[in-house]
Amino acid sequence: MNDASEKPVRHWLPIAVGILVAALLALGWAVWKTEYAWRDAYGDGDLSELRAADPRALTAGDMTTFHKGFKPFGQSAENLPWQYEKLFDDGDGLFERPFQPAVREIRYNTRDGLGPLYNANACGACHFRDGSVEEPYTSGQGMNGIFLRLSVADGKGGWAAPAGYHSQLRDKAVAGVPPEGLGVIDWQEMPGSFPDGEAYSLRKPSFRVLNPGYGQLPDGVIFEARSAPRLPGMGLLEAIDEDTLLAIAKSQANHADGVSGRPNWVTDPETGKRVIGKFSLKANVAHLRAQAAGAAFNDMGLTSPLHPRELCLAGQSACAEAPAGGTPEAPELSEEQLQALTIYLQLLAVPARRNLDDADVGLGGRLFAEVGCGVCHLDTVRTGNSHPIKRLRGQTIHPYSDLLLHDLGPDLAGRPDGEASAQEWRTPPLWGIGLTRKANHHTVFLHDQRARSLQEAILWHGGEASPAKARFMALNKAGRAALIKFLESI
Numbered sequence: 355m356n357d358a359s360e361k362p363v364r365h366w367l368p369i370a371v372g373i374l375v376a377a378l379l380a381l382g383w384a385v386w387k388t389e390y391a392w393r394d395a396y397g398d399g400d401l402s403e404l405r406a407a408d409p410r411a412l413t414a415g416d417m418t419t420f421h422k423g424f425k426p427f428g429q430s431a432e433n434l435p436w437q438y439e440k441l442f443d444d445g446d447g448l449f450e451r452p453f454q455p456a457v458r459e460i461r462y463n464t465r466d467g468l469g470p471l472y473n474a475n476a477c478g479a480c481h482f483r484d485g486s487v488e489e490p491y492t493s494g495q496g497m498n499g500i501f502l503r504l505s506v507a508d509g510k511g512g513w514a515a516p517a518g519y520h521s522q523l524r525d526k527a528v529a530g531v532p533p534e535g536l537g538v539i540d541w542q543e544m545p546g547s548f549p550d551g552e553a554y555s556l557r558k559p560s561f562r563v564l565n566p567g568y569g570q571l572p573d574g575v576i577f578e579a580r581s582a583p584r585l586p587g588m589g590l591l592e593a594i595d596e597d598t599l600l601a602i603a604k605s606q607a608n609h610a611d612g613v614s615g616r617p618n619w620v621t622d623p624e625t626g627k628r629v630i631g632k633f634s635l636k637a638n639v640a641h642l643r644a645q646a647a648g649a650a651f652n653d654m655g656l657t658s659p660l661h662p663r664e665l666c667l668a669g670q671s672a673c674a675e676a677p678a679g680g681t682p683e684a685p686e687l688s689e690e691q692l693q694a695l696t697i698y699l700q701l702l703a704v705p706a707r708r709n710l711d712d713a714d715v716g717l718g719g720r721l722f723a724e725v726g727c728g729v730c731h732l733d734t735v736r737t738g739n740s741h742p743i744k745r746l747r748g749q750t751i752h753p754y755s756d757l758l759l760h761d762l763g764p765d766l767a768g769r770p771d772g773e774a775s776a777q778e779w780r781t782p783p784l785w786g787i788g789l790t791r792k793a794n795h796h797t798v799f800l801h802d803q804r805a806r807s808l809q810e811a812i813l814w815h816g817g818e819a820s821p822a823k824a825r826f827m828a829l830n831k832a833g834r835a836a837l838i839k840f841l842e843s844i
Contacts, residue, residue: 394744397433404432407706413785413844414587414704415749426705426789427484427586431745438701445698448691449484452476453654455528456679456686467679467686469655470531470666471524473501477649477695480582484702485786487582488796489803493540496525500803501653502537502561503578504571505769513769516575518568518669522652531672532567539579546813548827548834556813559804568669578768579802580635586786587753588633589700592642593746594757595738596630602732602756611821613729615758615781618774623660632757635801636771637780646695650687657685658692700743704751705786709843718840721833726822730781732756754784754844763816766800777817788842808841809834 396416404416412418419429430442452475453468474480480487480499487499502523508514515521519534527533544556561577599617606613617630618637623644631637639645647660655665662682666673680686687695709715722728731754739747759778767776774780779801787808791797797807805811815823826834 396745397435397438399433401433408710410710411706411708413707414590414751414753416745417587417590417701417703417749417751418706419703420706421703425483425793427584427702427786427793429586429703431701431703434701434745438697441694441697442701444691445694445696448695449477449481449698452479453656453686456677463679464688464691467656469526469528470664470673470676471520471527471534471670472655473522473524473526473653474499475526475654477654480653481585483793484585485582485790485794486584486796486798486803488794488798489539489581491541491806494538497537497539497579500537500539500579500581501525502563503576503580503769504563505576505578506572506574513576516571518667519566519571520652520665520667523563524655527673528676531670531676533565534568535563535566535571537577537579538562538564548831550830552831554809554813556810557804557806559802568667576769581801581803583635583782584786584790585699586702587704587751587783588642588645588702589741589743589746590704590737590749590751591632591753591755591757591783592700593737593741593743593749594632594735595740598735598738599630599632599757602735603758606729606756606758609729611726611729611818613726613760613818615730615756615760617757618759618772618778618780620772631772631780635779635782636774637757637759638772638774642699643692643696646699647687647692650692650695656687657682658687659685659689660692661685700746705789707752707843708788709839712839712843714836714839715843716840717833718836718838718843721829721837722840725825725829725837727826727837728754729822730756730758730760730819731784732781752785752844755781757781757783760819761817762814762819765816766814768801784841784844786844788844808838 401416404418417431421429453465455468456466468475489498489500503521504516504519504523505513506516523537524534525536540560542558544558547553561579563571603615606615619628620631620638620640622629622640629640631640633639633645647658650656650658651661657680662685664678733752733754735751735753737746737749741747757780759774759780761777762779763777770776799805799811800814805814812823812826
């Protein structure tokens with residue numbers, strides 16, 4: 355009886371086990387394909403448009419976009435897997451749409467938690483169409499899309515924020531909380547002329563704070579304005595290996611013009627390791643996750659996994675008493691939102707170059723190299739092979755930047771930042787710069803937007819860039835115009 359009853363069980367048991375194993379394998383494959391495989395993929399389409407393009411136009415390899423519309427800086431890389439497209443779109447929404455003040459002590463809205471002190475209510479308020487916002491030309495007006503750094507000597511050879519204030523002046527606040535003050539910019543015209551007699555004028559900014567909300571600012575405070583940069587291609591810059599940047603710095607060590615770029619070594623806020631900074635005007639941020647979290651915290655007052663507590667200082671009692679949109683355990687910008695913002699920044703494509711067959715553009719490119727601009731604004735770099743997103747690995751790109759610190763002289767001096775001195779600035783990438791007017795409706799440049807044109811931006815260069823600037827000034831008018839036309843093609 356027992357033998358007879360056990361035979362069917364023995365017969366079906368291997369089949370059942372086989373079905374179970376097959377099901378588990380199928381489930382594992384589905385999970386891997388859905389959750390992991392896409393991270394190393396390009397998507398379901400092809401890259402025929404990129405493959406057929408003029409290679410000279412591919413500023414950023416497979417991360418180049420040929421978008422012809424009014425938002426050239428805000429396009430995703432082509433042919434992304436749908437999972438990346440979803441994260442990119444989520445990040446785009448977070449980037450563009452405003453956050454709002456919390457009205458209760460607990461968060462009840464995914465865009466809850468603005469402030470209590472802040473400079474803008476959305477990323478896109480300063481990064482208009484993923485570029486920059488034009489500041490006012492008129493003296494005595496407040497600043498739009500620019501914030502002020504405040505610094506005083508700390509008595510130890512360094513700098514600190516003035517008592518009662520953050521190092522970044524926050525000119526807005528939620529109801530019931532005094533803002534820290536209103537930054538105002540004033541302009542002074544500085545006329546000059548080229549060796550051939552053509553006249554020019556530069557405008558020199560000065561800054562002051564109206565209605566300081568937390569005590570009088572001390573004498574000797576240093577004001578430094580910071581403008582929002584263009585955002586395309588940031589993921590590719592993140593993907594450049596540290597060894598590549600160190601090799602570039604080494605290659606400049608004995609340059610005849612005295613060019614000597616060097617990295618800004620900073621501390622990773624999550625790992626505590628010393629790493630090379632690649633982002634911000636002084637290269638004091640190492641990666642885009644930290645950049646996104648830092649901007650959300652400092653510019654909008656949003657807590658995050660990297661900045662879990664509100665930014666209110668000890669003397670800012672109204673700030674501390676204002677409702678918060680989260681807790682250190684559940685911050686206002688969640689881990690999922692921070693990830694989406696980071697992916698968005700990593701996958702912003704770079705506009706293709708334009709007017710490649712224009713004779714003046716070709717002449718300007720040769721002059722750009724001859725006068726020495728290309729030493730710091732390095733035209734070609736290759737990304738490494740270790741970035742989590744495969745799309746960003748092994749790309750030959752043309753950012754026109756070495757991402758290193760360079761001394762640009764006293765006229766552009768601000769304050770020290772990490773290992774960067776007051777006169778040192780990171781070489782900004784130039785890709786997309788010729789589309790600034792189309793995207794952002796202006797042509798103002800440099801860290802505080804003092805330059806009203808690319809020519810003025812060049813003329814503000816000093817320090818290590820002085821020999822290259824002198825050679826640019828010595829060009830005839832047609833040569834200078836050709837070099838500018840080349841920049842506008844990038």
